[in-house]
Amino acid sequence: QLQASGGGLVQSGGSLRLSCAASERTFSSRTKGWFRQAPGKEREFVAAINPSGGSTYYADSVKGRFSISRVNAKNMMYLQMNSLKSEDTAVYFCAAGNPIMSTRTSTIGYRYWGQGTLVTVSS
Numbered sequence: 001q002l003q004a005s006g007g008g009l010v011q012s013g014g015s016l017r018l019s020c021a022a023s024e025r026t027f028s029s030r031t032k033g034w035f036r037q038a039p040g041k042e043r044e045f046v047a048a049i050n051p052s053g054g055s056t057y058y059a060d061s062v063k064g065r066f067s068i069s070r071v072n073a074k075n076m077m078y079l080q081m082n083s084l085k086s087e088d089t090a091v092y093f094c095a096a097g098n099p100i101m102s103t104r105t106s107t108i109g110y111r112y113w114g115q116g117t118l119v120t121v122s123s
Helices: 025-029
Strands: 002-005 009-013 018-021 033-035 044-049 055-056 066-071 074-083 090-097 117-122
Touching: 002 090, 009 033, 018 025, 018 090, 018 117, 033 055, 033 066, 033 074, 044 074, 055 066
Parallel strands: 009 117
Antiparallel strands: 002 018, 018 074, 033 044, 033 090, 044 055, 066 074, 090 117
C-alpha cells in the first residue's frame, strides 16, 4: 500500500530524493513520515508531515538538510535529502498513520509501512 523508492549510492555532500507512493487516496487524510534504520540500530524518526502538508517535523540530525513534502492529488510523499553525510546511510521507510503529538516521532504512531529503500552515502 506504500512503496518507497529513490535510494541509491551517493557521495558525501550529495543529494537524493526519495519518493513514497500510496495505493489508496485514503492515505491523503493521514500523517505521513519517514523513518530510517542503520545496520545494528533501531528504526529512528526522520521527518513527518501532517495531512494538509502545512506542518512538518524533523529530527534534529536532519533539520536544515532534509525536506519532506507531499502531493495528495498524486498520493505521493517525498524526502529531499541534501548535504548527505555518511551517518545518513540507512534503509529508509515511509509510513502513514494518525499519531497523536506524543507519538508523532515514534514508530508506534504509524500503522502503515512501506518496504525500505537503501541509501548509502560514501565518504
